[in-house]
Amino acid sequence: MVVAEFAYEFTLPDGSMPKVPCVFVLRVRDGQIIESRDYIDPIRTYTACGDLERLIASLRKDVS
Numbered sequence: 138m139v140v141a142e143f144a145y146e147f148t149l150p151d152g153s154m155p156k157v158p159c160v161f162v163l164r165v166r167d168g169q170i171i172e173s174r175d176y177i178d179p180i181r182t183y184t185a186c187g188d189l190e191r192l193i194a195s196l197r198k199d200v201s
Contacts, residue, residue: 139163145177155185 141163144156157177164172183192 139165145182149186157182157185 139162141161142158143161144158146154146156148154158181160176162174162176163170179192180189183189
């Protein structure tokens, strides 16, 4: 098993460069990746992009 921690960094139209931490978990056998999972915090991602309110509005539509 291999666990890799890293961060996505991106540039927004206002020039800011937020980072969102992520983790990959890989299962490797005989030098081949046999399973891969990635984990990212969607709330932090939407917040960094300034889209959290849009996400919340979208989720509320599906609740009714």
